[in-house]
Amino acid sequence: MEYNEEEILQHASQGDRDSFGQLYAHYVERIFNYVYYRTGNTHDAEDLTARVFQRAMKHIVNYTDRGVPFSAWLYRIAHNLVANWHRDRSRKQEIPLDDLPILPTKGDHPERNLVRSQEQDVLLKMIRTLPAERQNLLILKFVENMSNAEIGAIMGRSEGAVKSLYHRTLLALRDQLEDQNLNLEGE
Template identity: 60%
Template structure:
């Protein structure tokens, strides 16, 4: 592969060449894994859905056509659909798996301020998971994947302006959540 091979060329090659698909996999596996992890809240399902995402991509890459939308956006859409199916299938099973993020660290002896910061993070993660799926998706794509509003719009099929507006509304909701949390903390 030449170093300056465009992604579009690499994707075209991946339709016939397994090694080229392997390069795309290596390029995006961590991003997709992070996205799925923060949508499901546990590593076990993150692995399962990441694998499903790439199996689906491999099976359907022959039908992929760029049309101005980057390959990563196509992958994120597949991952998003996998997560949506996962939530639908398990709607009766309530998993607060993000608790595991703190369960280990809280066992350690740490300064109170550090514990408070971790509690705030835990509460914020829970608040994020209570948001509608599109808002969760936006935050994860923005902060974990580091995508721009334009790129997020390509993934979510919305305009850049719509993404900005949704982002603003989402931050307002989270701010309210944090304020309420602080008020409960003070009165309690």
């Protein structure tokens, strides 16, 4: 059976729980990944993901197609819940570095894996210092592999604005890396 989101959405918005279940099955992993990268905690990500879908199910009768994908509506709900979660905690939590897998490639040496792991640690710490909007952008771009147009729909920005923010974010990360490398060389 082919997944026809438009038809499934229509049934779900009329209260069909089985149709909503299909939407849930289709999007739960993507929403969980997004929330996990924003919270850095599996337990909180599971809780917030459940709340995203509870809120979506409660309000799907009010959902109207405005020319953006249904996923944009779910990501907006997730974004708002995560923002509230951070506000309530008034601090950012870090992703435990032990949770990040290092996948060895054929012929890789343990030393290279260690260096790659250390480089990932440095980059993740730098990303966590960015404003939430820029963290969202990087998660949607690199974890969810979304296009600039899809990211724009989720973030409520034009595709050009997303490109500009992406460019500024990469420049900021590059500058941070250069500063850190200069500090390391000076030690």
